[in-house]
Amino acid sequence: MEIRRNLRAYPTLLRIGIAEAVAYRAELIVWMLTTTLPLVSMVLWRAVAAEGPIGPERFSAGDFTAYFLLALLVRLLTSSWVLWEMNREIRTGIMSQRLLRPVHPLVAYSAENLAATPLRALLVLPVSLLLLYLYGRSEITKDPLLVGAFVLSLPGAWALTFLSMVLCGCLAFYIESSLGIFHLWYTTYVLCSGYLVPLSLLPGPVRALAEVLPFRYMLDFPVRLLLGLPGLQGSAAHAAVLSHLVVEYAYVAGLLIAVALLWRAGLRRYAAFGA
Amino acid sequence: MASSGPIISVERMSKHYRVHQRSAGLLSALGSLVSRRHDIKRAVEEISFAISPGERVGFLGPNGAGKTTTLKVLAGLLHPTSGSVQVAGFVPQRREARFLQQITLVMGQKQQLLWDLPPADTFQLNRAVYDVPQAVFNDTLAELDRLLGLSAISRIPTRQLSLGERMKCELAAALLHRPRVLFLDEPTIGLDVSMQVTLREFVRRYNERFGATVLLTSHYMDDVAALCPRVIVIDRGTLRYDGDLPGLVRSIRPHKRVTLRLGGTPCDQGRAEDQLRRVGELLSWDGTQAVLQIGKDQLREGVAHLLGVLPVLDLTVEDPPLEEVMRDLFERSAP
Incomplete structure (x- = not known):
């Protein structure tokens, strides 16, 4: 597919995506309200840390508040639902309509997913920022380099989430439903991304695994950037930021290649049943 | 691409699916966890045809004959199992943007319109x-x-449109890029007669205006009869006929259907029925109106005889209905 054609079409794809997000605003709000796991974790871990800071990074109750509010913010700004769409469209044949258009279906999916971000940000940012200001502002870094790195890490976090879901979605070309695979993915994500608990508090072997998997870059890494990379100081922190950003985007490139291969092979098996 | 050659060319194309089979019931469902039975479904088997630019071709066959599979292969949605396919100079399954720019596939049972937004x-x-x-x-x-009257409906969310309004918008959405090749799969399904005529007329005008293929x-033979000088018949994946519509009718039903309205008194009815049966096969007879099937070779002589011996008030001679012709064709090929 032509890259230039896709780029030219992208603003319109985004505009239509925003119109759809607005049309489904009630569903979007309900879905966002159900994303409560970080708030539950926050309450639990604040209680655990009430007696004093815990873990190798000495997380205090205030740290946990800031961590889980930021985790909620990052999760809501970088989430994607492309897997459900792909699974349904491949199984029912609706994918055919996308395949008939001269814009790559994955480009169209990305625009639809990204288009919901402004509305989601509009709903989640004011509340999150207010809560952060009230309960966690002293834990947020004021280092402009780390704040800049946080901004840079967010598109990578979104791309990793989106592409890993697309990878699961492509499995619908091979098996009858890829939603089961997603549950496996989600369990690993919850554990290894820092969504349930900061990675530094995981038991040794699980922590070692989480540190080499890409999930940490979907959530833990951006969150820790805004917390000033607990455990690291000055130039060590800055050097770590650079290497982590390189690893994050290397994972994005790797997933992109994997998606391209699986998509191409999957299309050969596509049966377009029902459409 | 040069316009002199075919715009669609299909050579010994086959498409086979691997389908999972199991019986109904819990035991069978549990059994399929351990061992799954697969069959190969031969949807299309080595069909070949070519279509020139600007032609309007009807693709006919019973349900499951392989029509939609063939259209999906031609539109690049499916990879053929074997054989070669070219459309507008492209290999469809490569789905190059320049190829997709030149075609459209309208499926009467599926939609491309965004459901919750206006067309x-x-x-x-x-x-x-x-x-x-x-x-x-x-x-x-x-x-x-101008042709479809869209302005009144294109700003209403799709889900609130009637089926006919939606199909008008589907066609418009499918043709905005002025494709050179139109694949229309049951475009009039579920529509009332007047909407069928509107869409049919629209397709004809588009074909004439842009020289589109x-x-x-369609299962509505009126669509095919009104639009398509040429028909390709496919049944159980194999090509059965490729030619003009009258030729198909002649080859399957070499008869004419003669309808006569008779005057006279009730006591003449017995004699009239004898005369009618002498000339051809009497399909229906209510004492005043008769429908006869007469071989084309005997038509002139038979009609002349009836006009001579019976009080004929009105007489029409037609080909048998296309639906009957198709039914005959598919019954002949049934195993």
Whole structure:
């Protein structure tokens, strides 16, 4: 597919995506309200840390508040639902309509997913920022380099989430439903991304695994950037930021290649049943 | 691509599916966890045909004959199992943007319109993805509006449109990029007669205005008879006929259907029935109106005889209905 054609079409794809997000605003709000796991974790871990800071990074109750509010913010700004769409469209044949258009279906999916971000940000940012200001502002870094790195890490976090879901979605070309695979993915994500608990508090072997998997870059890494990379100081922190950003985007490139291969092979098996 | 050669060329194309089979019931469902039985479904088997630019071709066959599978292969949605296919100079399954720019596939049972947004948004989306210049888009939309009357309905969310209104918008969305090849799969299904006529007329005008090639499947034989000088018949994946419609009718039903309305008294009815049966097969007879099937070779002589011996008030001679011709064709090929 032509890259230039896709780029030219992208603003319109985004505009239509925003119109759809607005049309489904009630569903979007309900879905966002159900994303409560970080708030539950926050309450639990604040209680655990009430007696004093815990873990190798000495997380205090205030740290946990800031961590889980930021985790909620990052999760809501970088989430994607492309897997459900792909699974349904491949199984029912609706994918055919996308395949008939001269814009790559994955480009169209990305625009639809990204288009919901402004509305989601509009709903989640004011509340999150207010809560952060009230309960966690002293834990947020004021280092402009780390704040800049946080901004840079967010598109990578979104791309990793989106592409890993697309990878699961492509499995619908091979098996009858890829939603089961997603549950496996989600369990690993919850554990290894820092969504349930900061990675530094995981038991040794699980922590070692989480540190080499890409999930940490979907959530833990951006969150820790805004917390000033607990455990690291000055130039060590800055050097770590650079290497982590390189690893994050290397994972994005790797997933992109994997998606391209699986998509191409999957299309050969596509049966377009029902459409 | 040179316009002299075929715009669609299919050579010994086959498409086989691997399908999972199991009986109904819990035991069978549990059994399929351990061992799954697969069969190969031969949807299309080595069919070949070519279509020239600007032709309108009806693609006929019973349910499950392989029509839609063939259209999906031609539109690049499915990879053929074997054989070669070319459309507008491209290999469809490669799905190059320049190929997709030249074709459209309208499926009467599926939609491309965005369900919760007005069709106008789908039109804008298609303008962007097909990279249609704004001026061309405006002209085409104005023309489609004139032919289909879109302006009153294109700003209402799709889900609130009637089926007929939705199909008008589907066709418009599918044609905004002015494709050279139209694959129409049951485009009039579920529509009332007047809407069928409107859409049929619209497709004909589009074909004449832009020289577009049309390959149409429909279970409404009126669609095919009105639109398609040529028909391709496919049954259980194999090609059964490729030629003009009268030729198909002649080869399957070499008869004419003669309808006569008779005057006279009730006591003449017995004699009239004898005369009718002498000339051809009497399909129906209510004492005043008769429908006869007469071999084409005996038509002139038979009609002349009836006009001579019976009080004929009215007489029409027609080909048998296309539905009956198709039924005969498919019954002959049934195992």
